[in-house]
Amino acid sequence: MPADADAPSTRPRPKRRDAALNNDRLIEAAREVFARRGLSATLEDIAAHAGVGVGTIYRNFASKRQIIETLYDAAIDSALADVQTALEIDDPWLAIVTFFEVTAANQARDRGLGECLLGDDAVGPNEHTAWRLVATLTPLFERATKAGVLREGVTTTDVWPIFAMLNSVYGLSDAAPDLWRRYLALLLDGLRATDRPPLPEPALDVDSFTATFSAVD
Amino acid sequence: MPADADAPSTRPRPKRRDAALNNDRLIEAAREVFARRGLSATLEDIAAHAGVGVGTIYRNFASKRQIIETLYDAAIDSALADVQTALEIDDPWLAIVTFFEVTAANQARDRGLGECLLGDDAVGPNEHTAWRLVATLTPLFERATKAGVLREGVTTTDVWPIFAMLNSVYGLSDAAPDLWRRYLALLLDGLRATDRPPLPEPALDVDSFTATFSAVD
């Protein structure tokens, strides 16, 4: 529609090759550093990892927050996709197990991802997104409940406290990077339907849930 | 025994009454604030809660660290005592359950306590104390293992990752202060002996354990 799509005065000049390279390096470095050390990693860390100066970061991103948004914008969609993948598994219980194992593995591999999903006041899902997450998970859990393989009273809002718990064991020991699988197994055994008594406390209702796990924006 | 118990030159003057009162108030306020907000609570918080100025804190304690030590020195001994209490319960499995419920309840009530037990680089058990904790827990777990009520491969070093996980749910929602009981129940079901497959990862060995959960001093 613009009459002067390539008017000489507004045509953006192509980037210098080294600048473009640095941009790529920075994104990759940010991804690695946030994955290893979480979102509290410093820009200096990231710059050093990319082999550039901090100033270069600001020629590519307006702020630290924007880097995080650039990297993790797709994170929530990707988590939603994990739910869809799990739903394609026929066995309702195996689907639950797979969902937790896949998402936990992702969060173990990328500490920043977990911090984005759990919310941190600064980053994290907003209220609307939190709702969407719950809504997407509901079929997975309802199917398992109907099939009688999920412990009575277990609901979608249990997912976040479980994520939070696992989050605290991901980096515990460098000597045992997969230790989290041990404790996920414990939790999954508790989630499975058994003849044991019901759980002692009700799950969070959806309002408390969104209040707890939403960033303030 | 001292020959000069009240020699005039060295007799400490009695404190002014208001000063003594402030000291009591401060200890109480520190206890409450650390319990509610954890050890990262500020001295200003504590002073305000006690109704005094920050300066007054420094007339009673040399540093924030010293306050923490004063309040939580007995914490580890008290945790050890909880193990003894649990050992007095006849049923080996009930003893395990009781141990976790009592210690978790204490940590839910007092966030500072949990932070002391888990270690934080700055505060927490030193290496020797970590050993002592493991040693004390061993009879409790060995007895349960011998009785066949504890899942195969569960060991004393599992206690700290579990504490760490629970620690992340204690304060989740003000609307549900006892929510942690729900997730402790899940974990305990996983710890109990069943005919299910063994846990996927070995527990931390004692060396990794002490490395992970000791303050650097």
Place this chain on the structure above:
DNA sequence: GTCGTACCGGAATCATCAATTCCGATTACC
């Protein structure tokens, strides 16, 4: 009551840490 001093409040200081800005030096591209 009043005086001396132990004690007080809380503003000011110090320290740390990390995001962001700035500018002289460098380098890709013509």
Place this chain on the structure above:
DNA sequence: GGTAATCGGAATTGATGATTCCGGTACGAC
């Protein structure tokens, strides 16, 4: 070779929180 885009990284800014300091305040001896 010229020059403007780009760079590195030191300096700046801002926030936060422990610790210090000092002009008052008020306890309690007289």
